[in-house]
Amino acid sequence: MTVTVPPAGSPTALREARVPEGGMYEGPRTLRRLPEGWQEQPYRHVELVPQGCTIGAEVRGIDLSRPLGPALREELNRALLEWKVLFFRAQHLTSAQQRDFARNWGELETNPLLARGAGEDVVRFDKGGDATPTFENVWHADVTFRERPALGAVLQLREVPPSGGDTMWADMAAAYDNLPRDVKDRIDGATAVHDFIPGFARFYGPEKLAPFQDAFPPVEHPVVRTHPETGRRLLFVNTSFTTRITGMQREESDSVLRFLFQQAHVPEYQVRFRWQPGDVAFWDNRATQHYAVNDYGSHHRVAERVAVVGDRPY
Template sequence: MPADPPALRPARVPDGGLYEGRRTLRRVPADWTDRPYDRFELVPQGRVIGAEVRGVDLSRPLDPALRAELNRALLEWKVLFFRGQHLEPAAQRDFARNWGELETNPLLDRGSSAEVVRFDKGGDAAPTFENVWHADVTFRERPALGAVLQIREAPPVGGDTMWADMAAAYDNLSDEIKERIDGATAVHDFLPGFARFFGPERLAPMQEVFPPVEHPVVRTHPETGRKLLFVNTSFTTHLTGMPRRESDELLRQLVQQAHVPEYQVRFRWQAGDVAFWDNRATQHYAVDDYAPHRRVAERVAIAGDRPY
């Protein structure tokens, strides 16, 4: 007779914990038809997210066909990288305007115009508040559609930015979690993300400008139709109508999904590089590992629609 297997002590993984093993990695919707790009070369940087676009000069106006092809690439890869563009702020704004009205953000340092946000970090500069997984301005009723970021000065090492695909994050939730969040909403507020760095004198006047808003926990992408996990560490305070402890536990599980490397791409910047990302479909994280060196970037954001 075969010997009994050796006995093991009792052990369990906490409910809702992350798991190891194969994950579902779908870059595009199941019914999406992949087609070649005719106007540029596209070089994937990750399995589901991130691609470098070669052969496009962003300082020149986009004709309708090129704009359409870049938009398709954005939908398919969620963040696009353009090396060595060295755009003037006006050209950066003009490129972003191909996707709609530009957004202003009175909470952040202004660049050469109201639409340009400037991040000047490192050395004796104020501490960074981008090294946390987040989507931009989800505390607005209409969070940004996307953003165009250019690095003006890159540190000799470090200062990378990472992006996570929140469709992949949703796809890999358990069926039990998906049922719990189906139709749920969450409250988003600017204060948690900014109160760590700014005092009441600066933030109090903004409370009426940016009151808390509710968004679906799972939003639908308006162009691809994919379901996207739409909560983040910086601005999501709680799930609506749920006891605080239950909300905190569930929200903790949900925001952890952005941390999975299989859903991510990481970009090493050089001065003059540009990234254009879909803020509806991604979260991002600016790695704060370059002090005492400087990292200077300028961002232009595109106003979005109300999540549904």
């Protein structure tokens, strides 16, 4: 789907395409789900039910506890590239089955900074009640402080609060597409520093973080990365881990990053998922950011996540 934008410089464009202070757009946006030249094909092994305009689809007619054949794996990968986050209802996977499903996309990642579930490559999020509070309710992409940030992640909700606890995802291809030309000119070809400390300092004190500084030194990634499978250009900075744009004065870097961070907040780029126990989400971490809504108070929300090692962004 494409929303037509008036010609640049026309009175309509000046009126409708204004970007107020703070970076939130007014007026029509380009909402393009597929890369240019992408040949859309029917799905033969599963049914897809779109949940958003450019991002998010529920996949029906599949049991993730069973091994994937080559044709089914290829179709799911195409669905992931086209929709960026996939939802599977009522799967109720064991941790081993969740890992087996994720391994169809590559080597699994471990994260020593987060609590483990059943196995070193399973992260467990036990929130609410007497659990230690954490702060995933910020727009972010996972582990961009690594040289090879995660390709994607498979998250399953094991315990769901009676209300609240949704997760939201934002399409960072749409975010890039709609940047003003002058902003694109400033950031195309630029790199930014990503550091684990700002994101995890919200959880832990300096004594907890110090042992990991040698393992996770700051890294640089492109501000705009190219998706390795679709060729799509993607905005690749996030509030949790991106600290500055290389080569810019601090004041200018902070100003540009504030504007770029704000793009994930645009509702037209988002999809929101209401969980039920046993539901699974699989998202492309290269192309999205996500936000865990913390609105369930003292009720428990228990999730387990498995992540797949990614490539070096370019």
